[in-house]
Amino acid sequence: MKFFIDTADVEEIKDLASTGMVDGVTTNPSLAAASGKSFLDLIAEICTVVEGPVSAEVTATDFETMMKEAAVLRKIAPNVAIKVPLIPDGLKCCKALSDDGVMVNVTLCFSANQALLAAKAGAAFISPFVGRLDDIAVDGMNLIDEICEVYANYDFSTEVLVASIRHPMHILEAARMGAHVATMPPKTLRQLYKHPLTDKGLEGFLADWAKSGQSILGN
Numbered sequence: 001m002k003f004f005i006d007t008a009d010v011e012e013i014k015d016l017a018s019t020g021m022v023d024g025v026t027t028n029p030s031l032a033a034a035s036g037k038s039f040l041d042l043i044a045e046i047c048t049v050v051e052g053p054v055s056a057e058v059t060a061t062d063f064e065t066m067m068k069e070a071a072v073l074r075k076i077a078p079n080v081a082i083k084v085p086l087i088p089d090g091l092k093c094c095k096a097l098s099d100d101g102v103m104v105n106v107t108l109c110f111s112a113n114q115a116l117l118a119a120k121a122g123a124a125f126i127s128p129f130v131g132r133l134d135d136i137a138v139d140g141m142n143l144i145d146e147i148c149e150v151y152a153n154y155d156f157s158t159e160v161l162v163a164s165i166r167h168p169m170h171i172l173e174a175a176r177m178g179a180h181v182a183t184m185p186p187k188t189l190r191q192l193y194k195h196p197l198t199d200k201g202l203e204g205f206l207a208d209w210a211k212s213g214q215s216i217l218g219n
């Protein structure tokens with residue numbers, strides 16, 4: 001399973017990239033606006049830190065303007081994935097860009113039928129939002145299960161990119177379902193390392209080792 005981080009905070013991206021766990025980055029207009037940086041500079045900077053796909057979202061909602069925005073974004077770096085909303089013009093844009101060899105991430109997916117449309121449009125990634133479904137008392141992970149089932153019935157190359165992740169259980173369930181990618185806030189990636197028995201066990205090992213008076217480095 002690939003891990004992407006869902007943030008426009010470049011310092012966080014640098015810090016987490018150094019762990020070797022980051023396979024890509026997703027941004028959205030809300031995250032980009034909150035960064036306070038010029039959007040094009042922001043994406044260019046992220047692309048210097050991470051080799052994998054970096055999603056940059058168009059903000060137009062009509063085909064012609066989306067294509068113009070995509071032309072600007074794709075020039076930034078070869079690892080830019082153009083993110084488009086799951087609306088008819090977004091999928092038209094997805095098809096045109098995919099046919100031209102560009103990675104497209106179709107976002108704001110809330111149903112398996114929408115995911116089917118994105119796959120038919122040649123999307124590299126489909127982004128179903130699990131947390132926002134949970135927020136309205138609909139089981140977000142059930143959507144991932146449905147999409148994985150539907151995609152497995154055909155030979156679509158579209159990868160299921162689980163988005164709007166709020167906690168580690170979303171990631172575990174997505175991995176059990178065989179989703180290709182999870183994009184998560186930096187805090188959630190850090191949470192994956194944590195277990196109280198790991199901390200307690202290490203504390204015990206180090207206390208016992210200190211009593212021995214030895215050092216592996218011989219100092």
Ligand code: G3P
Nearest residue numbers: 006028131132163164165
């Ligand atoms: O970037 C898309 C998605 O991951 C947004 O998540 O937490 O705003 O629902 P959230």
